[in-house]
Amino acid sequence: MKKSKFSLLLVLTLVLSMFLAACSGGNKEDEATPDNDSEATGSELAENQEITVLESAEIPSMDSVLAEDTVGFTMINNVNEGLFRLDQEQNPIPALSDGEPTVSEDGTVYTFKLREAKWSNGDAVTAQDFVYAWQRALLPDSASFYGPYIMAGVIKNADKVKSGEVAPDELGVKALSDTELEVTLEKPVAYINALLAFPTFYPQNQKFVEEKGADYAKNAENLIFNGPFKMTKWDGVAATEWTLEKNEEYWDAENVTLTKINYNTSKDPQAAANAFEAGQADVTPKLSTPAVISQYEGDSRLVTWLEPTEFWLKFNQENKALANKNIRMALALAFDKDALVNDILQNGSLAANYAVPAEFVKHPETGEDFRAANGDFNTYDAEKAKDFWTKGLDELGVKTLELNFLGGDTETSKTVDAFIKDQLQTNLEGLTINLESVPFSVRLDREDTQDYDILHAGWGPDYPDPMTYSDLWLTGGGHNKMSYSNAKYDELVKSAQNELAAEPAERFEALQEAEKVLMEDAALAPTYQRASNLLVNEKLEGFTYHIFGPEYSWKFAKLNK
Amino acid sequence: MVKYIGQRVIYMLITLFLIASMTFFLMKLIPGTPFKNQAKMSDEQLEMMLEYYKLDEPVPVQYVAYMTNLVKGDLGTSYQFANTPVSELLGARIGASALLGFQALLVGTIVGIILGVLGALRQNTWVDYGTTFIAVIGKSIPSFVFAGLLQYYVGVKLGWFPVAFWKGPEYTVMPTIALSMFPIAIAARFMRTEMVEVLGSDYITLARAKGANYFEIAFKHALRNALIPVITVLGPLAVSLMTGSLVIEKIFSVPGLGEQFVKSVQVNDYSVIMATTLLFAFLFIVVILVVDILYGLIDPRIRLAGGKK
Numbered sequence: 001m002k003k004s005k006f007s008l009l010l011v012l013t014l015v016l017s018m019f020l021a022a023c024s025g026g027n028k029e030d031e032a033t034p035d036n037d038s039e040a041t042g043s044e045l046a047e048n049q050e051i052t053v054l055e056s057a058e059i060p061s062m063d064s065v066l067a068e069d070t071v072g073f074t075m076i077n078n079v080n081e082g083l084f085r086l087d088q089e090q091n092p093i094p095a096l097s098d099g100e101p102t103v104s105e106d107g108t109v110y111t112f113k114l115r116e117a118k119w120s121n122g123d124a125v126t127a128q129d130f131v132y133a134w135q136r137a138l139l140p141d142s143a144s145f146y147g148p149y150i151m152a153g154v155i156k157n158a159d160k161v162k163s164g165e166v167a168p169d170e171l172g173v174k175a176l177s178d179t180e181l182e183v184t185l186e187k188p189v190a191y192i193n194a195l196l197a198f199p200t201f202y203p204q205n206q207k208f209v210e211e212k213g214a215d216y217a218k219n220a221e222n223l224i225f226n227g228p229f230k231m232t233k234w235d236g237v238a239a240t241e242w243t244l245e246k247n248e249e250y251w252d253a254e255n256v257t258l259t260k261i262n263y264n265t266s267k268d269p270q271a272a273a274n275a276f277e278a279g280q281a282d283v284t285p286k287l288s289t290p291a292v293i294s295q296y297e298g299d300s301r302l303v304t305w306l307e308p309t310e311f312w313l314k315f316n317q318e319n320k321a322l323a324n325k326n327i328r329m330a331l332a333l334a335f336d337k338d339a340l341v342n343d344i345l346q347n348g349s350l351a352a353n354y355a356v357p358a359e360f361v362k363h364p365e366t367g368e369d370f371r372a373a374n375g376d377f378n379t380y381d382a383e384k385a386k387d388f389w390t391k392g393l394d395e396l397g398v399k400t401l402e403l404n405f406l407g408g409d410t411e412t413s414k415t416v417d418a419f420i421k422d423q424l425q426t427n428l429e430g431l432t433i434n435l436e437s438v439p440f441s442v443r444l445d446r447e448d449t450q451d452y453d454i455l456h457a458g459w460g461p462d463y464p465d466p467m468t469y470s471d472l473w474l475t476g477g478g479h480n481k482m483s484y485s486n487a488k489y490d491e492l493v494k495s496a497q498n499e500l501a502a503e504p505a506e507r508f509e510a511l512q513e514a515e516k517v518l519m520e521d522a523a524l525a526p527t528y529q530r531a532s533n534l535l536v537n538e539k540l541e542g543f544t545y546h547i548f549g550p551e552y553s554w555k556f557a558k559l560n561k
Numbered sequence: 562m563v564k565y566i567g568q569r570v571i572y573m574l575i576t577l578f579l580i581a582s583m584t585f586f587l588m589k590l591i592p593g594t595p596f597k598n599q600a601k602m603s604d605e606q607l608e609m610m611l612e613y614y615k616l617d618e619p620v621p622v623q624y625v626a627y628m629t630n631l632v633k634g635d636l637g638t639s640y641q642f643a644n645t646p647v648s649e650l651l652g653a654r655i656g657a658s659a660l661l662g663f664q665a666l667l668v669g670t671i672v673g674i675i676l677g678v679l680g681a682l683r684q685n686t687w688v689d690y691g692t693t694f695i696a697v698i699g700k701s702i703p704s705f706v707f708a709g710l711l712q713y714y715v716g717v718k719l720g721w722f723p724v725a726f727w728k729g730p731e732y733t734v735m736p737t738i739a740l741s742m743f744p745i746a747i748a749a750r751f752m753r754t755e756m757v758e759v760l761g762s763d764y765i766t767l768a769r770a771k772g773a774n775y776f777e778i779a780f781k782h783a784l785r786n787a788l789i790p791v792i793t794v795l796g797p798l799a800v801s802l803m804t805g806s807l808v809i810e811k812i813f814s815v816p817g818l819g820e821q822f823v824k825s826v827q828v829n830d831y832s833v834i835m836a837t838t839l840l841f842a843f844l845f846i847v848v849i850l851v852v853d854i855l856y857g858l859i860d861p862r863i864r865l866a867g868g869k870k
């Protein structure tokens with residue numbers, strides 16, 4: 001018996017030492033890796049311009065009319081092209097449009113001259129291709145989400161075509177000739193060029209789409225291209241790998257350096273980082289876990305940028321307590337946002353003390369960020385929060401308050417929400433928060449029916465204009481869903497939508513004014529503005545990300561030696 | 562035998578019908594819609610979309626429509642993947658899951674049985690404790706920890722096998738090892754316990770007293786009898802291995818069913834949820850039938866069809 005116990009110990013020791021050996025072996029290699037990287041100096045082009053990119057999801061659709069997700073938009077942006085394209089600084093630059101369009105005096109009629117460009121089957125890209133695609137995006141049979149969403153109120157008659165009130169050819173897009181396109185807007189739109197860079201506005205080859213019928217965009221063989229790359233391998237929506245190759249027929253092919261982009265999906269951040277370390281990938285998907293990001297702190301391969309996606313606590317004013325401004329203000333001031341981004345999220349996200357994100361839109365005349373004039377609102381202040389809280393409770397005539405807090409069920413959401421709950425309960429005496437973590441679709445449903453007291457939600461834009469944030473909170477607005485109503489806010493936002501549509505500077509300032517009203521009401525409590533983090537091979541130059549619509553453009557990228 | 566199998570097939574169809582019905586109604590109890598961008602839809606647009614996909618109809622009407630299509634062999638189309646037929650989605654994914662599951666089951670069973678038999682034959686020696694230790698580790702370390710360690714040390718540090726993705730036989734090695742840890746542990750434990758019991762039974766003692774070769778006894782008589790409970794657990798285990806593991810598929814980027822199924826539940830992709838559940842149920846029922854038939858082959862004492870001859 002004694003002997004067998006000893007041998008058990010021996011086995012344990014052996015296994016343990018094997019583990020330790022593996023670990024220490026690992027450390028040695030860690031020290032060795034920087035050597036390989038330091039060779040990557042100088043900017044001579046590598047002979048083989050082939051890269052491997054990881055995405056975190058499959059492509060649900062390659063049909064520009066139906067696509068409604070980031071991976072789809074990104075792929076379409078790299079294999080196709082519209083009137084404009086986003087450059088490396090997020091600015092729209094003419095693509096299929098030959099230079100800037102001519103604009104009518106009232107700013108509603110745009111005439112585009114198209115440059116000579118070809119589809120991958122040899123057909124010329126014509127103005128008719130745009131008319132076809134835009135109409136198709138609105139026809140009820142297409143059941144496109146983005147078509148009506150992004151065109152209504154912008155392109156003339158878009159909503160009427162969608163509802164069938166007028167014929168599709170009444171839509172504000174006409175082919176004057178093969179190379180001349182006339183676009184009529186409902187009213188002047190300040191950000192129209194950037195909007196036209198959005199994939200839903202790309203042209204489609206009618207002959208090809210109709211010939212393929214139900215098979216169109218089903219796999220790489222049933223696709224047609226007019227962009228910098230061609231999709232040469234893709235077996236359809238279930239495929240976890242696909243390939244883009246340089247399109248030699250592209251009008252600007254001489255400025256495209258990469259010859260091949262291999263795609264793979266990787267849904268686990270640590271696994272993606274491992275593949276990157278092993279040299280199996282040049283670009284990882286966005287890494288969401290702090291544990292993975294922290295391994296690369298200070299590493300030049302980690303690329304971080306601020307997204308215009310913002311999160312906030314919505315206060316449902318159907319709840320009597322939350323209809324009280326002092327209570328809302330107390331809740332908005334009572335949690336430490338700096339601690340939230342620095343200690344909990346740890347991914348470069350910014351504490352948000354505003355309703356329109358930073359580094360998103362600039363004043364049309366001064367070029368200053370939206371935030372420059374408005375600054376911060378309702379920053380963390382536990383003392384002030386307590387004052388508002390006592391005042392609010394007195395007004396309500398109660399001593400304690402119990403509120404339901406509805407949040408997401410992802411790991412990040414749960415941690416963040418638990419932190420906020422703890423902060424609120426600690427700083428506000430007599431407050432009880434019941435935290436509920438539910439899946440995304442359930443959260444949406446309960447937001448729709450306003451079945452919550454406090455809701456942690458977020459919003460990401462599809463076009464670069466503060467209105468995408470401002471019109472959310474209009475009285476009775478489709479996305480308000482918290483019964484917030486302020487006549488002054490409505491007036492400011494509506495004037496920006498209508499009278500000031502042709503006055504970019506005044507319009508911008510009206511929206512800044514509106515934000516002040518919203519924040520002074522503590523209508524919602526912003527939490528944070530999200531940052532993106534991913535790993536990029538140091539030899540890859542010109543890596544280009546975008547902050548709305550498609551995520552990346554490979555047209556500008558090249559691989560150095 | 563034919564009558565027995567015929568009977569079982571009829572029970573199978575009834576079971577499948579009940580499972581389909583229950584899943585359908587339970588699934589409809591989940592709030593929300595299958596639309597990705599519901600947050601951005603206006604109330605009007607949401608209504609139009611629900612109408613377009615006939616999701617505005619009462620649930621019993623939707624149920625009848627679904628079941629009618631199902632009988633015709635139409636599994637419907639996916640919402641998250643631009644109206645792709647579900648059969649295509651499952652077809653594209655089932656291969657990788659089945660291959661990986663099969664390899665893991667094969668490795669798991671063989672290694673597990675060997676470990677179990679060794680443990681039983683060398684009971685209470687270091688061999689026994691060693692195999693027990695491996696089994697405990699295999700069962701208690703969560704697969705995402707083991708797969709993560711394996712990927713990092715063997716894939717990144719040693720570079721023996723590709724870190725992830727699915728492009729050829731060498732890509733299946735690490736996920737197979739990771740996935741086989743559990744069946745190894747299960748098979749080893751069951752095998753050891755059963756072997757010890759069988760080796761201690763009277764007929765083995767008798768055989769040994771008659772002077773039969775020890776190894777002949779162990780492998781010809783004891784092993785066969787000890788296999789019965791192992792097969793009982795391995796059947797259902799085979800199904801769960803071959804229908805995909807969320808964790809392993811995620812870490813090693815395997816294009817399998819597991820991840821797709823979990824995602825479809827999260828985003829209310831109704832037809833994918835239904836089809837995958839039915840597929841899993843179908844495989845389970847078939848495997849249980851196969852296991853029942855195997856019992857009779859391995860152990861003649863077990864008679865099918867109520868022991869009538």
